[in-house]
Amino acid sequence: MSKKVNEQSKHDQLDQYRVDDEGKTLTTNQGLKVSEDEFSLKAGERGPTLMEDFHFREKMTHFDHERIPERIVHARGFAAHGEFELYESMEKYTKAKFLQDPSVKTPVFVRFSTVAGSKGSAETVRDARGFATKFYTEEGNYDLVGNNIPVFFIQDAIKFPDLVHALKPEPHNEMPQAASAHDTFWDFVANNQEAAHMVMWAMSDRAIPRSLRMMEGFGVHTFRFVNAEGKAHFVKFHWKPVLGTHSLVWDEAQKINGKDPDFHRRDLWESIENGDYPEYEFGVQLLSEEDEFKFDFDILDPTKIWPEEDIPVKIIGKLTLNRNVDNVFAETEQVAFHPGHVVPGIDFSNDPLLQGRLFSYTDTQLIRLGGPNFHELPINRPVCPFHNNQRDGYGRQTINRGQVSYHKNSLASNTPRPASEEEGGYVHYQEKVEGRKVRARSDSFKDHFTQATLFWNSMSKPEKEHIKEAFSFELGKVKSEDVRQQVVDMFANVSLELAQAVAEEIGATLPTGTGSSVTKSSPALSQENTVKKPATRKVGVIISNEFNGKEVASVLESLKAEGMQPEIISSKLGKVTGNSGVELEVDHTFLTCDSVLFDALYVVGGKDADKKFDRETTYFVEEAYDHFKPIGATHEGKQWLEKLEISGAPGVVSGEAEHFVSAFVEAVAAHRHWNREAI
Numbered sequence: 001m002s003k004k005v006n007e008q009s010k011h012d013q014l015d016q017y018r019v020d021d022e023g024k025t026l027t028t029n030q031g032l033k034v035s036e037d038e039f040s041l042k043a044g045e046r047g048p049t050l051m052e053d054f055h056f057r058e059k060m061t062h063f064d065h066e067r068i069p070e071r072i073v074h075a076r077g078f079a080a081h082g083e084f085e086l087y088e089s090m091e092k093y094t095k096a097k098f099l100q101d102p103s104v105k106t107p108v109f110v111r112f113s114t115v116a117g118s119k120g121s122a123e124t125v126r127d128a129r130g131f132a133t134k135f136y137t138e139e140g141n142y143d144l145v146g147n148n149i150p151v152f153f154i155q156d157a158i159k160f161p162d163l164v165h166a167l168k169p170e171p172h173n174e175m176p177q178a179a180s181a182h183d184t185f186w187d188f189v190a191n192n193q194e195a196a197h198m199v200m201w202a203m204s205d206r207a208i209p210r211s212l213r214m215m216e217g218f219g220v221h222t223f224r225f226v227n228a229e230g231k232a233h234f235v236k237f238h239w240k241p242v243l244g245t246h247s248l249v250w251d252e253a254q255k256i257n258g259k260d261p262d263f264h265r266r267d268l269w270e271s272i273e274n275g276d277y278p279e280y281e282f283g284v285q286l287l288s289e290e291d292e293f294k295f296d297f298d299i300l301d302p303t304k305i306w307p308e309e310d311i312p313v314k315i316i317g318k319l320t321l322n323r324n325v326d327n328v329f330a331e332t333e334q335v336a337f338h339p340g341h342v343v344p345g346i347d348f349s350n351d352p353l354l355q356g357r358l359f360s361y362t363d364t365q366l367i368r369l370g371g372p373n374f375h376e377l378p379i380n381r382p383v384c385p386f387h388n389n390q391r392d393g394y395g396r397q398t399i400n401r402g403q404v405s406y407h408k409n410s411l412a413s414n415t416p417r418p419a420s421e422e423e424g425g426y427v428h429y430q431e432k433v434e435g436r437k438v439r440a441r442s443d444s445f446k447d448h449f450t451q452a453t454l455f456w457n458s459m460s461k462p463e464k465e466h467i468k469e470a471f472s473f474e475l476g477k478v479k480s481e482d483v484r485q486q487v488v489d490m491f492a493n494v495s496l497e498l499a500q501a502v503a504e505e506i507g508a509t510l511p512t513g514t515g516s517s518v519t520k521s522s523p524a525l526s527q528e529n530t531v532k533k534p535a536t537r538k539v540g541v542i543i544s545n546e547f548n549g550k551e552v553a554s555v556l557e558s559l560k561a562e563g564m565q566p567e568i569i570s571s572k573l574g575k576v577t578g579n580s581g582v583e584l585e586v587d588h589t590f591l592t593c594d595s596v597l598f599d600a601l602y603v604v605g606g607k608d609a610d611k612k613f614d615r616e617t618t619y620f621v622e623e624a625y626d627h628f629k630p631i632g633a634t635h636e637g638k639q640w641l642e643k644l645e646i647s648g649a650p651g652v653v654s655g656e657a658e659h660f661v662s663a664f665v666e667a668v669a670a671h672r673h674w675n676r677e678a679i
Contacts, residue, residue, distance in 0.1 A: 082108050475508075
């Protein structure tokens with residue numbers, strides 16, 4: 001038989017496995033026709049998800065087990081150890097012990113991650129970021145598994161496999177990696193309009209953070225605090241970075257992906273090694289059960305925020321990351337988070353996305369970490385003892401003594417025994433639940449555009465321009481004209497100004513109409529109003545031999561005293577020598593670094609600067625200027641400001657050393673200077 005015939009035979013044998021799903025009826029893996037694929041089965045429209053929902057469990061289980069061994073989402077991550085300290089007791093609201101005594105510090109482990117990319121993808125892509133915190137409390141581990149965006153794309157967990165399938169590289173060619181700028185993602189958005197609010201965040205500067213240290217974190221879902229008397233409050237969790245919330249610009253973010261794909265993890269690692277410990281204040285929004293229905297949004301809807309101006313964030317503690325991992329695989333990769341890992345005093349709401357996550361996370365860890373004993377890995381092991389009748393399985397490390405491994409028993413005096421509530425036993429909040437078993441969503445979840453408009457209204461002018469540019473870039477990568485038009489028409493419901501500007505850029509028909517009538521805004525959502533500090537900012541110092549040694553050394557010491565991190569850039573490694581016998585160790589050459597890797601530039605130059613030095617410095621300064629970064633220059637360095645005609649521009653500081661430092665520090669603290677004219 002010829003090779004050609006042989007290959008044809010193999011092809012024919014595979015034909016029975018080739019399936020074209022287009023135009024077919026949706027079924028389970030058993031061939032059962034499915035009547036509803038948008039909503040999980042609940043006890044009433046706003047009730048909890050039911051375990052008997054076999055379709056949800058099959059769909060989610062298959063999705064959880066799709067990737068081996070890296071995480072399906074959040075694969076690209078980095079982590080650190082730290083501690084949590086409480087500012088004031090929360091006894092009034094919760095009986096959780098780690099939230100009672102301000103004198104007690106709780107050890108924590110925090111993993112940050114991108115969502116879409118694989119384990120080897122770059123870090124400054126446009127994406128949501130995971131912000132997962134494991135508290136090792138004396139009552140057991142508590143996991144707060146959140147993101148840097150307070151809302152999500154979908155309202156019900158049964159849609160999660162669909163979202164991720166649409167977001168991931170397209171299956172026919174496995175492209176693009178770690179990017180949402182492609183047809184299937186935007187087709188999903190256009191046909192699942194509950195995603196509108198999250199997409200506004202994803203197209204904003206929030207999706208390209210400057211640093212993991214300058215990124216907010218949110219619990220996303222509505223949870224419950226329950227106090228010792230059994231009284232409950234709804235609660236949302238917030239992490240507020242002490243350094244403020246700051247971002248990259250898009251051109252800069254793309255270049256960093258090539259210059260240093262480890263940019264965010266390197267920044268986190270180096271800051272901890274340098275003793276510049278990342279800090280985040282912990283805040284809660286609290287809502288009494290009596291006020292559940294007093295707002296124009298459903299508090300259980302994960303596509304909605306609780307505006308801080310309506311429900312203030314109460315700051316109650318601080319997280320400090322102060323120790324890097326010893327082994328990335330053993331700690332960062334093997335850590336297993338789960339929103340269902342709670343302690344007494346913290347309980348769940350009927351948010352249908354949260355309800356599904358409570359099933360999905362354990363299911364995922366079983367396949368990713370090889371079995372049911374993932375809790376015994378050192379990074380996951382609680383600091384308090386644990387005793388139960390679970391035995392054996394892959395990876396078992398505990399050596400249980402005795403003959404009894406069941407409850408109830410008489411051979412071991414019925415131990416281990418359940419603990420009473422007074423002894424710290426976990427008791428679920430006794431919420432009254434009643435309703436018909438339905439696959440449905442409450443009408444209160446159906447407003448998809450009001451808060452998306454709220455977000456748009458809250459942005460500063462530069463932030464709005466960045467959102468327009470982000471939509472134009474992403475949709476410009478979409479091949480389907482129909483999908484592009486659908487998205488433009490959809491976001492006309494959010495802002496006609498936004499939709500028309502994007503349509504103009506991508507060649508779509510301009511939408512018409514009146515747009516949104518929502519005028520409300522939330523200043524807390526704009527990074528224009530964030531904390532602005534010079535501390536830990538990395539300053540590239542461009543310098544050559546024969547610089548003014550004494551004065552430049554004084555400037556560098558002053559910058560360090562402000563908490564900034566000057567790093568010397570020159571033509572070659574070694575030392576650069578100035579007058580007065582001053583020598584500086586070179587940290588980078590022009591070849592090994594780039595302006596995008598720094599928060600600001602300080603241009604010194606020197607009397608022996610040659611043509612190559614001039615050319616490289618010109619490129620560095622021009623690019624930093626185009627990215628709206630602070631630029632300072634003294635002595636010979638001022639010639640580059642004059643050459644590019646940027647002297648006196650916003651955020652461009654020059655002058656003699658004694659007057660230079662305070663003005664430059666102020667410029668660096670501002671982060672970006674948006675009111676610049678382009679070169």
